Amino acid sequence: MIRLSLFISLLLTSVAVLADVQINIRGNIYIPPCTINNGQNIVVDFSNVDPGKVSADPQNTSQGKVAKTISISCPYNSGNPWIKVTGRVDNNSLMTDMTNLRIALYQGNNTSPDSH
Template sequence: MKTRQIASALLLAGILFSATTARANINITITSEIYIPPCVVNGDTLITVDFGDMDAQKVDGQAYAKSITVPVSCTYYSGAAYVRVTGSQLTGAPTNVLKTDATGGNADILGVALYQGNGVNSSFPLTLGGGSNGYGYPLTQGWTGNGTASSQFTLTAVPYKQGGSLEAGAFSATATMSISYL
């Protein structure tokens, strides 16, 4: 009987010992995503540019230009600032010209050109799209307060005519703008 108890104890010890040594390695996967938060432009409120009444013969990409300065607040402000403007481009026009919702003969020739900074300067277009990095294009003009939480951005909008003669009528153009640091 004692031999049987010893054999049972040894068998039980062997089972316990083999169970504690036969543990499998478990992989642990940890995932996350680091992102760069966009800045808050104009307090997240609509930016409105009103050209008022315009003489159709004076629309030339220079006349009726309006500059506007908007506040920009950033929680992340390390590196260089980039601006992204998303909107429809007027077909055949430069990459900084928004298509308008004009009707009739104006539909294919009237746009709104956008520029960085105060004034119409072809050296500083506010180019549409995300650029090669998806965040837009470097802010090179009209940007004050670089590298700080509170900044300002000045942009200029101007009616743009691409050939032809304009007809009387209302129009508008829309786009979204974001500013981020990279």
């Protein structure tokens, strides 16, 4: 009797193991966004700028250029990240509250504000 029950129990176990089961997995793959400037606000201090020394031509501007390095961390991005700045713009420069004063953004030493 013990042999028979052991045989039936092993037979039932092996049938359960061999059964085909369909498994459906659903979900979304989410790529986290890049982190710009470690999540901190970007502050550029121009100090005191003499408006008479600021020129529309970046090659002739003797005052007002400020270099600012901004870190970008994209651990899950395989391409080349770039920053898009939005705001009140006119001729590729950010408008300010001061008449005829704009702030142009450059990448590196490029003289074209819209280079990326």
